[in-house]
C-alpha cells in the first residue's frame with residue numbers, strides 16, 4: 001500500500017468499528033428554520049488494535065460522530081457496528097476520553113481511575129492491582145492518594161487515559177485530549193500516549209485539530225469536509241511504532257503534512273448547505 005495515498009480502509013478481516021454511510025441532522029434553532037445537516041454519509045473503519053485519527057475543520061461534526069459512536073445520539077440513517085454488532089444507540093460500548101480530564105474532584109487518583117472498572121461491574125479487588133500497575137506506567141506512581149487539583153493538566157490527562165484503559169472496552173475514543181495543554185507538554189503527552197497505546201493493545205479513534213498529532217500517532221488518518229461532513233481523504237501513515245520527534249523531521253513527514261494541510265484547506269472551502 002502506497003504511503004500517503006488513498007487507501008481502502010482496514011485490510012484483513014472484519015474491522016472492530018465500522019461506520020457506514022452515517023447521516024445526521026439537527027433541528028433548526030428557530031421555529032421554521034431548516035434542519036442543520038451535520039454528517040452526510042460518513043463511512044470509516046477502525047481495525048482491532050489500530051490507531052486512527054480524524055482531522056476536520058471546526059464544526060465539521062467530529063464530536064457529533066463520537067456522540068453517535070458512544071450511543072448518546074442515533075443516526076438518521078446508516079449503520080454503526082462494533083465487532084460486527086449494530087451498536088447504534090447503545091451506551092457503554094466504547095471507552096471515552098474528553099478534552100477536559102473530567103476527574104471527580106472528591107475522589108483521589110486511584111479512586112478516579114477505578115471508576116471505569118466500577119461502572120463495568122469489575123470488583124475493586126480485581127481492578128486495583130491493574131490500576132496501580134498502569135498508574136506507575138503512566139508516570140503517576142506515588143500519586144495514587146493525590147486529588148485532581150494537586151496534579152498538573154498533563155498528569156490529569158494521564159489519569160483520565162488510564163481510567164479509559166481500565167474499562168473493558170476494546171475501542172477508546174479520544175476527543176482532542178491534548179487541546180488544552182501547552183506545546184511542550186502536548187508533545188510529551190503525544191509520545192507517552194503512543195507508547196501506552198502500543199502496550200495496551202486497544203484500538204484508538206482520536207479526534208484532533210493537529211496534523212502533526214495525527215501523523216505522529218496514527219496508523220491512518222481520515223479528513224472530514226466542512227459540514228455537512230463527508231470523508232474527503234484517507235491516508236496511511238507509513239512509520240512503525242513507537243514514533244519519536246525524529247519522525248517529524250523526515251522529508252516524508254513534511255510531505256504528508258503538506259498533503260493533509262492542502263486537503264484541510266480545501267475542506268474549509270466546501271460551501272455550507
Ligand SMILES: Nc1ncnc2c1ncn2[C@@H]1O[C@H](COP(=O)(O)OP(=O)(O)OP(=O)(O)O)[C@@H](O)[C@H]1O
Pocket residue numbers: 026027036038056057058059060061062063064065227
Ligand atoms: N444538539 C445539537 N443541536 C443542534 N445543532 C447541533 C447539536 N450538536 C451539534 N450541532 C451542530 O453540529 C455542528 C457540528 O458540531 P460538532 O460539535 O460535532 O463539531 P466539531 O467538528 O466537533 O467542532 P469543533 O472542531 O469546533 O469541536 C455544529 O454546527 C453544531 O452547531
